[in-house]
Amino acid sequence: MIRIDGVHVRHKARSGGLFRRDAVHALTDATLEVRRGEIVGLVGESGCGKSTLARVLTGLQKPTEGEVRFHGRDLWAMSAAERRDDFGSAVGVVFQDPSTALNPRLTVRRILRDPLDVHKRGTREAREARVEELLDLVGLPGHTLAALPGQLSGGQRQRVAIARALALEPELIVADEPTSALDVSVRAQVLNLLVDLRERLGLGMVFISHDIQTVRYLADRIAVLYLGRIVEEGRAADVAGAPAHPYTEALLSATPSLLETTERIVLTGPVPSATNPPSGCPFRTRCWKADDDCATAFPAATSGPDGHRRHCVHPQIPTSPVPSARSTA
Ligand SMILES: Nc1ncnc2c1ncn2[C@@H]1O[C@H](COP(=O)(O)OP(=O)(O)O)[C@@H](O)[C@H]1O
C-alpha cells in the first residue's frame, strides 16, 4: 500500500550560530513498507525519529532524499491537488495529544464534518449521517456532538480525533503515540478501540510508541528506530521474541513482560546528538558488544527468515525456534 525507500529527513539545526550549517539527521536511509490491513509498530526512545517517519508516511513532511510510494505512485511527483485529494483522503492521522490536535472553538459535530466538507463528500444529509456514524464507531454518545473539546475528557477527545481520522474512510491510519498523553486508566480502552476498528474496517495502521511491550501486543510487524535509523525490522513475534539487535534487546529488558526472566540491560550514557551522529553504527557508543568494526560503516541489513532484517555487526543469533503464530505476550 505504502512504501518508503531510502528516505532521509534533515532539518536545519535550531541551535547553531547564524553561519553554522548544522543539520539534524532526523531520519536516515529509512526503508519500510506497510501492507493493506496490517499493523506496523514503530518503537524507539524519544527523539529517534518516530514522528518524523509518521510525517513522511502521511505526506506532511517531504523527504530531503528518497521516495514515498502510495500504491506504486510517487507521492512527491503528484500535483499538490492529487496529493491532497487522492492521498490525503486515504491516510488518517491521530496525534499524541488530543487537547492540541482538535480546534478548541469547534464543536465535535463541526470537527467531524470538516473533512467531509473539505473533500465534498456526498450531500449535506449524507454528511450529517456520516458524522453520527463516526461518533458511533468510536463509542461516543450522541450528545457529545454539541460539546466543545474542552468539555470532554482526554479519552473522549482522543476518540473524537480517531473518528475524525476515519471520516474519509482511509486505508491507513498513522497513530503517533496516541495514548501517551492520556490517563493510564483509559489507555487500554483507546488501544482496544484502535485494534477493534482495524479489524472491523480492514485498515492498515502504523502504531507508534516508545513502549515496545505495547507495540508487541498490537503489531503484526515492528520496526525499531535508533537515532534516525531503522536498526531492526520484522514480524512482531520475531523482533520481540528473538531480538537480533542489542538495542532491541535493551528496549525489551527495560520493560520486561511478566513471562520473561531475562536479565535487565541498563543502557548507560546519553543518546548521541542527531546533529552529529557517530560514524558507523549509531548505537555503538552505548552498546556492550561494540568494537572497532562497528565504527566503520552503518551495517548493511542481514536478513533472517520472514524478512526479519537487522543492521548489526554482532547480531544475537536466536537459540530456540520462534513459533510462527503472532506473539500473544
Ligand atoms: N522541525 C524540526 N527542526 C529541527 N529539528 C527537528 C525538527 N523536528 C524534529 N527535529 C529533531 O529530529 C529528531 C527526531 O525527532 P522526532 O521525529 O520528533 O522524534 P520522536 O518522535 O521519536 O521523539 C530529534 O532530534 C528532533 O529534535
Ligand SMILES: [Mg+2]
Ligand atoms: Mg514523537
